[in-house]
Amino acid sequence: MSLDKSSCALLRYLIRLKKPETIMAISRALQQSRRKIYYHLDKINSSLPKEVESIESQPRVGILLSPEQKAACQVLLDSLDSYSYIMNMNERIQLMMIYICITTERVTIEKLMELTEVSRNTVLNDLSEIRSQLAKEQYKMTLYVSKSQGYDLNCHPLNKIQYMHSLLYNLFAEANEGFLKVLETKVHAFPGCQQLLSMAVTHFLEGQVYRLEKDLGKKINRYEIEFMLKVLPYLLLSYRNMVLDQEEKDSIIKDFSLIRKRIEYKITQNLKQALEDSFAIGLDEIEVSLIAILLLSYRKDKDIHVTSQDFADLKRVVEQFIWHFEVHSSFELENKEELAQSLLAHCKALLFRKTYGILSKNPMVKQIQDKYSTLFRMTKLSARLLEEEWKISLTDEDIAYLTIHLGGALRRSGSRTENSRKVYLICDEGVAVQKLLVKQVQHHLPGKLVSGIFTTEQFKSVEDLLEVDFLISTSEALETKHPLIQVHPILDFDDVLKLTRFAKYRFLADDKRGFSAELDKLLAAYIPDGKTAQELKQRLQSLVTNELLASLSDAEVETDLY
Template sequence: MVLDKASCDLLQYLMDQETSKTIMAISKDLAQSRRKIYYHIDKINDALDDEKLHIISLPRIGIHLTEEQREACRQLLDEVDSYDYIMSANERMQLMLLLIGISKERITLEKLMELTEVSRNTVLNDLNTIRYQLTLEQYQVTLQVSKSRGYYLNAHPLNKIQYLQSLLYHIFMEENPAFVAILEEKIKERLDGEMLLSDEVNQFLKKQVPLVEQDLGKKINHHEVTFMLQVLPYLLLGCDTVTRNQDKHQEIDQEFSLIRKRIEYQVSNKLGERLFETFGISFSELDRSLLAILLLSYRKDRDIHAESKDFQHLRMALEEFIWYFESQTRMEIEQKEDLLRNLVIHCKALLFRKNYGIFSKNPLTRQIRSKYSELFVITKKCAEVLEETWQIRLTDDEIAYLTIHVGGFLKYTPSIQNNFKKIYIVCDEGVGVSKLLLKQCRFYLPNEQIGAVFTTEQFKSVEDITQVDLLITTNDELESRFPVLKVNPILEAEDILRITDFMKNKVLRKDGRTFKDNLSTIIGTYISDKHVAAKLQEEIQLLINQELVIQAFLDES
């Protein structure tokens, strides 16, 4: 059984689908030819021992996995290892770069061949590609080789850490889970005996999260915590490989001088002490400063220090931003103090990310720009006030986060009706996304009672003493005795139709064709060119979303 990246991607895609998908629809979604889709289905079926579990596309219906098939597919992905999985060229290069960046041992060509299980020429070609790609990066990192050191990354210490953090983000947040599992396995095998990569240290760090948050007086975003636990050991190993020669020593100390005045640095010291007491692992000064930077840079859901006088200049700039937003639009913001507090919490972390080059990406940017295009453009224009004050350039990812926060506080006028249903929202995507999702649900469900917005942990603590008609959630694995409707954080037309369907019929439909499928079929009847048809479908859906969502903000003003 040999599954490559594309096979695993298809397998994960099919497991995520709640309705039937035709081969044509799958082909469009994954940007692969139908022939390729059939080819990978055959490979998956070969790997499934029981013929009764084989994946079959039914005429005019497509593919829909049974629960038994889903379980078999989950086991198949869990069993994929380095002998079964064929890495793409990009995955090979990511694996080599990570090992070169964190390993204390001398990395030779032979070791890279053993690591990637490809020929000498293939590794040499990959290394040449890496050298070229590094010239396109902003971090000024180069790949060097010498007899004494083997292959190594040459850069200013802070630049190297920034680059490794960016590399780890792309690996753990964007790559195939099967590849990530193989990467972890191969790195741990190559760095055999490295305590930082052990399961014991991983469990220890997980248990430290509540203590760290308590010491900080802050609640770190759930997704940021998950990412930090995954990448922290690799970043610390990367710090250990940094050579701090004399001419760089004073420069690095100066760059980290402000960090050492923050509470995050004190908390980092405490965690280092507990790590040493438990495992004998020592934190260097660079390690402590790195962890403090990460704690400062990650998004927060709560921060008791948001009203601190230290950030008065931040608050004043954001007050001007809110005033400018209202003066330039027909939209009115309600609960301005709550919005201001949330923006202060968010922008504190944003500015530390900008100052220390910590890479972060907003997974909702494309959806925000598509479905809230007018609000996004207005926010971007108004954010020039912040850019000028803080002397920074905000990316579209950062503008999208501001759009989420502002969108959650635009004025809303509820309808009054006695025969309403009680609805709870469960969302682990952070305060900004939760607030915006609440705003969307209130607009589409004006006659229902949106009782509360919970994280999964909060909801589970009160589930047994509450009564609710429907749970609307962004979480994939939420289980409850109440009806659960999974939606995207930025509601798609499909989500809106499913919500209104439940309100009308009181039934969660799990079968039948989706709106997207029906639209694709209708367009395909009149347009044979699949690329033109796909483009038209995208534009129609965009128009529908704009009418459904953006107009809501304008009408309420």
């Protein structure tokens, strides 16, 4: 019996279990019937090696994998190839759109059937759904079919590139490993795509990052540059897929006129020459400009050019924003000159993103809205000044990034320094998030001295020289001999409990399920509707959090730094 998508979902769930769970609890968590769970469990057992004990649910106890079973299940999961993975409709649509956007061959129903491995009727239904989705998008694109070209998109060339960037952003942020393996396998077989998507070009571009940043005098956020390296070949192929006359090309070049005065454009010319010398890949003026736009649009952790005279007006607006925030809120800011510099670097990239429609999502926006509701609201109020001055519209994700910068500069009051011990933080999320993490830790561990904050790379270079009480890291992959607590960049309730417990008792209960997971399990037993249960969970956590903060320090509550 072969494992399908639902079987793999159960397999992943069982591997993650740290406490026994009943079939009923598992069926609720995976939103499948108990009969289906037993069915997929039989399929998993039949796929395991004979020497591994079958996975059985113990009466009144449930299922918990032994170390041997867990290891065998992980090997089984890792061995599944693209042919074992069944795509859902959304994944098929994403794959079809990437194919239509970048392939050089004529797109037909038969080729889409071969690509997605489904029937003709299913492909036709998917194409109908694509048309419906495109009609709701902001990119003004329509899907049409002709005898000469097959299925293609009718739209402005820049709209197509913006759509492709958005599609890939959502895909790489949300897709599971199974679908990403399918995508990689199939895309590399598309006609005309092999060279730009080859491992040789990928490794070459990775090697160019340090040189680009050195020449730019800027440090691009690590996650943003990793994403750029993933999507750049797709964006270039999306442009090369279009048939444009000279007049259309001239119009696009004119649209890119803003970036030709920037240093990113000059540096991209060097990259163009390097690609031509190493792989005989030639870039035209539009492709050079496209790469420069990406470099301009992505968030920077460091920018030595923020004090240049051509950004004097930008600096004036940023300083007005900081002033407005302080005047209209009860918060106090410190190190305002440093805050202005970091906000200026952030807003430079923000304006280029808004100008050229380059999507940059904030994965922490919901957490920030929940945990820093007052700070977020006040930031949003002051951000209206930016919108009016720059004639832009800021999303909640944009506001959340501004909130992070302001949160990292809040002044603390009534802090205690007794029994100080050395605590180091490790965070790869960027300078703004690092500053906010420091403020959170100082708030919840007022008796601890935060002696420094590093990226993983920086920490590894000085690890042997540090005298450490314990480490706090936002990275799951960090390995160290020192006591380590792994937390989220925006501390949740479980993180706070871990920090306070360890700081007081030198004990981290790794074997216990977190408060949030236990609450999920408890509510699921009484409230079958998942949405209602989640709403109640958020209210309960907010209530408990407020009580905890009140007991820790009444004076600190006003800072909203939970």
